[in-house]
Amino acid sequence: MKRITKQTYLQWYEDMLFWRKFEDKLAQVYINQKVRGFLHLYNGQEAVLAGALHAMDLTKDRMITAYRNHVQPIGMGEDPKRVMAELYGKGTGTSQGLGGSMHIFSKEHRFYGGHGIVGGQIPLGAGLAFADKYHERDSVTLTYMGDGATRQGSLHETFNLATLWNLPVVFCVENNGYAMGTSVERTASHSEIWKLGLGYEMPCKPVDGMKPEVVAKEMDEAIQRARSGGGPSFLEIRTYRYRGHSMSDAQHYRSKEEVARKQEEDPIDYVLNHIYEKKWATTDEIGAIEKKVKERVKECEKFAEDSPYPEKNVMYDTVYEQEDYPFLPHKL
């Protein structure tokens, strides 16, 4: 893994702040009905992504996740303007306006979605790794899921196959405490999700997901194991989401005090405090980063606003690789 330096923390601060402000902007424009459908925001979980990206080899490693997926492709290298445009349903979006919030993809940057069915992406992640092993490439696939997805059968079938075939994959649970409104404690007889790996003899452990350097270190170990032929790992990364499951969530299942308490461990504040403690930046320099982030988010919004909606034929053109597929007519 690359060394974690002053520059790493400064970059983390800028990236994590950008992701937070990007999501805040989406929440704002959602209220204005510029963005519709379901909207699941990443606020509070930023250290999980920041740490993972540091440990990954972004020239060859892959990532797949569920529907809380706006900022991961940005971290992987995708243009955030195109992600914002996708949420606006515009033709310039990452999926040309066909995917929306839950289905962001970036083939160029090896981000494989963006999946709306809880747990449905878990075997896909193993399949990406299967193809890498088959073709004797040394890429590793990070397969993310939420805590709710660990109760799906897809996890268990995939864990068994991934260990049986020794696939180069890291399974990562972002345990943010709640599957929509159902706390982890209410979904199984014990709440130590990482222990699910034990039955498959898969290396597994819990990870503090509020500190990027901790995530990076654990992720690096798992990635190196996969890359060197040691097979899959399972990390339960413990984090917290500040906002509701989606925008329509009234959050009656938890107290405001609980959220406030968790926000005291905010991963972005944590990175910033570390920078100040080490005297790696002045308040002016941090102010400059914050200004830059604000401007970048504004650029994304403007790009999405100004972009055209897709042409109607695109919903047909994207279904099949076959160019002359004879679709049935649906209107007079």
Added chain:
Amino acid sequence: MKTIQFREAICEAMTEEMRRDESIYLMGEEVAEYNGAYKASKGMLDEFGPKRVIDTPISELGFAGIGVGSAMNGNRPIIEFMTFNFSLVGIDQIINNAAKMRQMSGGQFNIPMVFRGPTASAGQLAATHSQAFESWYANCPGLKVVVPSNPADAKGLLKSSIRDDDPVIFMESEQMYGDKGEVPEGEYLIPLGVAEIKREGTDVTIVSFGKIIKEAYKAADELTKEGIECEIIDLRTVRPMDHKTIIDSVKKTNRLVVLEEAWPFGNVATEIAYQVQTQAFDYLDAPVVKLNTGDTPAPYSPVLLAEWLPNSNDVIKAVKKVMYK
């Protein structure tokens, strides 16, 4: 021409395609060391080794999904279901991932893969093992659905399905694997989406597909003795459907019977009847007749199963009905 079994046609198609493209692999329950539950992959493990002919545990959801994921990353998998009845525990991976991936990624990821295995009834296997899901899969945009009825079609269509850059559902039958038929020597392909007139006739059009079409052949042999000439169309591909061949035939015969081994509600025959009344309303001399299974789960008892399945006598009755005889 040479004469081979249906299972050999399937095996030849997969073997020939795997020889020409290293990215193809075969995965499923009992496909490798057992040589296939129905011996449709006999000898393939010996030729290609365990890297490309892969036994799985009983985990349809898991291996269907791994197949889709690998298709996003450079492979062209053939995923075998021991029967399509078992595909239901993995259907999320087919409907939500294989079928939708290309469109919801804005065209970034096509899924070049085949899901194959037997469909419909196969003797007295009762409710859970006698189901035909052609219309379910054909209802879903993003998929193609191929259902051959003889060895020659099976080989040519399977080769095309494996080469196709979109996900294909390829449906066989336990009761056809032993069927023998003439197959061209050397390599040949049959394009998807093209029906074939298997028997020419002037009086009634019968459209069918898969193994049940044999009941139409038997009926036509009987009816010709009474001077009634049936034209039999084998759809071969259910989605996309070759409407033109059906419509052209109905314009000639003015009468249509559709024979399909599936439950009657909203099935493939329903779609054909709709298309024909839309495109050839003025040519019809009688209402279209659909012949399907009973509107119940498949029963076990031989007497009940015989009643549940459509047969050649039902076809004869239907033909006479549309001819007002």
